[in-house]
Amino acid sequence: MTALGLLQIALYVLVLVALAKPLGAFMARVYQGERTFLSPIFAPVERIIYKCSGVDARSETDWKRYAAAVLLVNFIGFLFVYLLQRFQHVLPLNPQGMAAVTPDSSFNTAVSFATNTNWQGYGGEATMSYLTQMLGLGAQNFLSAASGLAVLVALIRGLARRQAGQIGNFYVDFTRGTLYILLPLCVVLSILLMSQGVAQSFSANKTVELLDPVTTAEQVSQQTIPLGPAASQIAIKQLGTNGGGFFNVNSAHPLENPTPLSNFLELLAILLIPAALCYTFGRMVGDPRQGRAIMIAMLVIFVPLTFAVYLAEQSGNPRLDALQVDQAASATHSGGNMEGKEVRFGIAHSALWAAATTAASNGSVNSMHDSYTPLGGLVPMWLMQLGEVVFGGVGSGLYGMLMFAMLAVFIGGLMVGRTPEYLGKKIESYEIKMACLVILIPPVIVLVGTAIASVTPAAVASVANPGVHGFSEILYAFSSAGNNNGSAFAGLSANTPFYNFALGIAMWTSRFWLMIPVLALAGSLAAKQTTAVTAGTLPTHTPLFITMLVGVVLMVGALTFVPALALGPIVEHLMMIGQ
């Protein structure tokens, strides 16, 4: 590890923490229905939307109607994106003349974008028309993110309210999240990205003559410069923890992420909203210390794991040392494991991205995780398997972490023999059942899915790398889909009927079968009376509680996944250093 590399990571964390607090406060104002400095612009738009749709912005609903609305809007989104892909060849804005997408791939992609996963079985520049990219995928990036935010806000209201039947109005939360939070941030970020060289155009691709034509099997003398409305989509795919790239290689593509500065901004956008939501939470429950405690717990897991990836990748690939390859870092090159990485990012920015994108359920990549060293690839895989609660997806990360917080107070309560409470709400059998559903459904999907795929010939045939690394590819795919991340060990040829359906079902289940128990919990908590703080109450903002919370997250993640990880990356590591 180099001093400058460490400095870059430290700088990132500092800027993230500095920006999270003001944004968190702003988001609290938005969801509490207060006026903000953006109201002069967006309040009229908001009113038009409510008027056309017949939404009464002042009325609220119970958790069941809230959940029904979430599911309905997201199902409409799924259907819409499916149909858009099936008919893109006859629709406008298709300058490259892309054909209709196959039914199984369309299904997978429609689920993927409706669930905020953005797993991509297809290559963007070779499959999707500009219309599909913008109206389908681009818009879903906003709406799936706004849905996640809305569910979180409903849960927070459940914690903050006393003896209430209602947890909010989904359409209001959904609309305000899109208008006041996602859209303005995206406008700022896409303008910054365009200044760095990210493509944004409706023209067809451009063709140029090569300076030194290739003369291998056949003469190739031209190169395509791919274009398209990329910057606007990249801004939201980063900010909404979506991660679906405009181009096939995502943010490794020089026209999607051209400079170290664009890389820093895109990286910041990955964790910005999930981190800020911790402060939003603290404000909305009226105790900022609670939000800070959650934020610290997330950082305590995130930072060491980031260094672990950096260390593993900077150490390079011992099998190349024998070939006289110079992998030692110096002033004139980054060294390390550069297979599947870009020179402008080097090792530090690639490793930091790999950790951030899997800590959040973002899933965009700026380097190819499949080519990481075994331990460098293990960490991103495990960060997903922790349930996407270390920052996690916008909204979904924090509601997942709050489930762990309730589990932690429950375990704490068992230790001292008192009824557990979280923020003054008694955590009883019903709450723990719902929290455990949220915590346990993803691991079941991941492990069962991986097991089925490992014994299905059609699934094993998709593996690209021989030996145990092939198993890691399958495990990574289900870890990603089963936790709505979307990144991949991309050697796996996942655009097959088996993976399109299996991963589609995994993504759908782990998104909506987590949202429903979370909302049920919100309803049950809202109905409860708040109990007074006494000397016997376990405070949930102290270092002791932060330690317990981190411990519970890591223990559940380790106990569930160490056996599977041992079969993949750990064996591969031992084989690699053993020769």
Place this chain on the structure above:
Amino acid sequence: MSELRPALTVFVLLTLLTGVVYPAAITSVGQLAFNSQVNGSQIQQGERVVGSRLLGQPFTSPKYFWSRPSATAPQPYNGAVSSGSNQGPTNPALQSAVSDRIAALRGVDPGNDAPVPVDLVTASASGLDPHISPAAAEYQVARVARHRNASEHEIRRLVQQATQGRTLGILGEPRVNVLELNLLLDAQLGR
């Protein structure tokens, strides 16, 4: 069903706003304010576009600096389909590919048996990486000088011109733009 109207209407309106109005507005801003950047950073020579500052090109002649290996199919640096190799660290195909690349570099540069900087023999993530490290450029200086009948000093000066440092002295890595460097070579020393 009373839920259907708000769900559909809100969905349609927000989809139009975020899927049409937003990208169209950003495109107008970009085309006006950052015209060169948003159209792929094309390099113009007179009327002709010779490439993109941000997309690498493949080079195989010894008189040019070589780019990094590219895993795009069917030919390297295929701008229409970006791709990495996705070879795992213990995949024997990776080792043999690296061996072949070292052999190719040494084949056109007999006598140079210095260790090869790792970025010059490993495939990039995008298959379109426009850069090599300064170390990878230095590794090729003697060869290019010989094939161009120029002094190494002269070539180093051009490498320097095509080199960018870290942004603000901190972010990213120092790098050499290969296409820009080779265009400089042709312009200053003839093709």
